[in-house]
Structures are given as C-alpha cells and as structure tokens.
Amino acid sequence: MTLTELRYIVTLAQEQHFGRAAERCHVSQPTLSVGVKKLEDELGVLIFERSKSAVRVTPVGEGIVAQAQKVLEQAQGIRELAQAGKNQLAAPLKLGAIYTVGPYLFPHLIPQLHRVAPDMPLYIEENFTHVLRDKLRTGELDAIIIALPFQEADVLTRSLYDEPFYVLMPSGHPWSAKDTIDASMLNDKSLLLLGEGHCFRDQVLEACPTTRRGEAASHTTVESSSLETIRHMVASGLGVSVLPLSAVNSHHYAEGVIDIRPMTPPVPYRTVAIAWRASFPRPKAIEVVMDSIRLCSVSRSPSPAVTEPA
Numbered sequence: 001m002t003l004t005e006l007r008y009i010v011t012l013a014q015e016q017h018f019g020r021a022a023e024r025c026h027v028s029q030p031t032l033s034v035g036v037k038k039l040e041d042e043l044g045v046l047i048f049e050r051s052k053s054a055v056r057v058t059p060v061g062e063g064i065v066a067q068a069q070k071v072l073e074q075a076q077g078i079r080e081l082a083q084a085g086k087n088q089l090a091a092p093l094k095l096g097a098i099y100t101v102g103p104y105l106f107p108h109l110i111p112q113l114h115r116v117a118p119d120m121p122l123y124i125e126e127n128f129t130h131v132l133r134d135k136l137r138t139g140e141l142d143a144i145i146i147a148l149p150f151q152e153a154d155v156l157t158r159s160l161y162d163e164p165f166y167v168l169m170p171s172g173h174p175w176s177a178k179d180t181i182d183a184s185m186l187n188d189k190s191l192l193l194l195g196e197g198h199c200f201r202d203q204v205l206e207a208c209p210t211t212r213r214g215e216a217a218s219h220t221t222v223e224s225s226s227l228e229t230i231r232h233m234v235a236s237g238l239g240v241s242v243l244p245l246s247a248v249n250s251h252h253y254a255e256g257v258i259d260i261r262p263m264t265p266p267v268p269y270r271t272v273a274i275a276w277r278a279s280f281p282r283p284k285a286i287e288v289v290m291d292s293i294r295l296c297s298v299s300r301s302p303s304p305a306v307t308e309p310a
Contacts, residue, residue, distance in 0.1 A: 164267045
C-alpha cells in the first residue's frame with residue numbers, strides 16, 4: 001500500500017471515471033487502473049464497482065476511501081511540518097548568557113536580530129557559566145554566550161568580540177587625575193568584586209597580579225551579585241571596581257558622580273564567545289545571531305576562530 005495508490009482511489013471516488021481520475025493524477029488511465037486493482041488485491045476487497053457506464057464506490061470501499069483521505073491529509077501535514085522546518089529562522093531560539101554579558105548585549109542584539117529574523121523570538125536566560133553549560137548539554141538551551149576559555153565535548157564555540165577592562169571610581173577620587181590605571185594599583189585599595197561563581201570575578205583577580213584568590217579577602221571589602229550593584233556602591237564612595245567595556249556607559253548616573261579610566265597597557269580583557277551543540281539542527285539561526293552580535297556596538301570584534309568539539 002502506497003500513498004500514490006491511496007491518492008488514486010480517493011481521486012477515482014471523487015470523479016467516478018477512470019479517464020478523469022487519471023488526468024487529475026497526471027498518469028495514464030492504464031497506470032491508474034493497475035494501481036487501484038493492486039490495492040484491491042492487497043486488501044482482498046473490491047473498493048469500486050465497475051460497469052461500462054459508471055464507476056461506483058462499494059459499501060466497504062466508502063470506509064476505505066474515507067480513511068485514505070485522512071491518511072493523505074496527515075501525509076500533507078508531515079510535508080508542511082518538514083517545509084516549515086527548512087526555515088531555520090521561523091521558531092524561537094533558546095539563548096543563554098552569563099550575568100555580566102546579557103544585560104549589556106541584549107538591548108543591542110534584540111533590535112538588530114528582530115530586523116533580520118523577525119520570526120525568531122528569543123527565549124532568554126541569564127545564569128552562571130556552569131549552569132548554562134549544563135542546560136546547553138541537556139537541550140534546555142540552544143546556544144549560550146559565555147567568556148573564554150570554555151570547552152565542552154561535542155560543542156562548538158566561536159569568539160565574538162574582545163572587551164578591555166576599565167576601572168570605575170567615585171568622582172573626585174585621587175585616581176581621577178590619572179589618564180590610565182595600572183593593575184598593580186588595585187592591590188592595596190578597596191576593590192569591589194562580584195561574588196564567587198562569576199567568571200568575571202576570576203578574570204579581574206587574574207588581571208591584578210597580587211590580588212589573587214588567596215589574597216582577595218585581605219583587599220576586598222565587599223562582594224556583590226551584579227555589576228550594577230557594584231556600580232551603585234562605587235558611586236556612593238565605598239571603593240573602586242573593574243568593569244568590562246560593554247558595561248562602562250550602561251548607567252543612568254549624571255555627570256560628576258562616577259569616573260572611568262582605561263587600564264595601562266597591556267590592557268586586561270576578556271573574549272566573549274558563543275557556544276552551541278555540534279548536532280544542533282539550526283546552524284543558520286546561530287549564524288544570524290553571530291552576525292547580529294558583530295553588528296552591535298558593544299565592543300570591537302576579533303577575527304573569528306572556531307573551536308571544534310573536544
């Protein structure tokens with residue numbers, strides 16, 4: 001039994017004429033007749049009563065034709081689903097980002113993405129790297145935006161842009177008179193940091209030679225859960241901190257409340273990247289996200305480099 005044979009009997013039942021049915025099916029009349037007879041032989045019943053003047057559906061044939069019509073409709077539904085699946089930009093994309101990237105990237109990314117892929121809304125989650133990694137592995141997220149280094153079996157990563165670090169201080173701070181801030185100057189000051197679990201915290205500690213994990217407690221008065229909370233504490237005069245470039249101007253403070261200075265070369269920086277499962281069936285969706293991010297003015301873009309799955 002084939003879909004072609006089912007289409008023959010449905011068409012013949014509608015036309016009640018072999019010649020017209022064959023024409024509608026774009027086959028010769030003998031081909032259609034053979035197909036109908038083959039199906040009747042397979043089922044062991046007569047679907048049609050034939051005479052020189054007419055073709056009529058038998059009582060048992062009526063039920064078979066009705067069921068054949070449903071099967072053809074379901075088959076068409078499968079084709080339509082497959083066709084829709086060919087448009088990789090026609091369904092939501094589940095995108096995760098670490099806490100120190102999402103709030104500063106998404107306001108730029110979403111309008112750009114909406115222009116090029118209006119039928120691909122984003123389901124967004126912000127979380128720690130290790131949580132995003134787990135959700136990417138289980139399929140709860142389609143892609144994640146993280147900071148390198150990042151390695152995971154059967155996962156592809158591509159760098160998106162580099163972000164230099166800047167020093168944030170209260171307006172009028174003694175360092176405000178300097179053009180750049182050397183990383184070594186942060187060692188004996190009140191350095192406000194993100195709490196444990198944030199990769200940006202680790203990158204800041206790495207950038208400050210003697211303010212490392214074992215020594216951070218003696219130099220850090222406050223830890224916070226977000227860069228914005230840190231910014232507020234800096235504005236209040238509690239201490240200084242370090243921000244990535246994308247977060248530097250993302251605030252609502254009036255001029256004269258906080259000062260920002262670049263760091264002395266070689267300037268510490270982080271590389272923001274996107275990661276997705278190598279088996280993900282919508283690679284065009286990932287490409288559109290990457291292209292849209294590179295069009296955003298959050299930072300400078302490096303030359304693209306793909307890391308193959310481990």
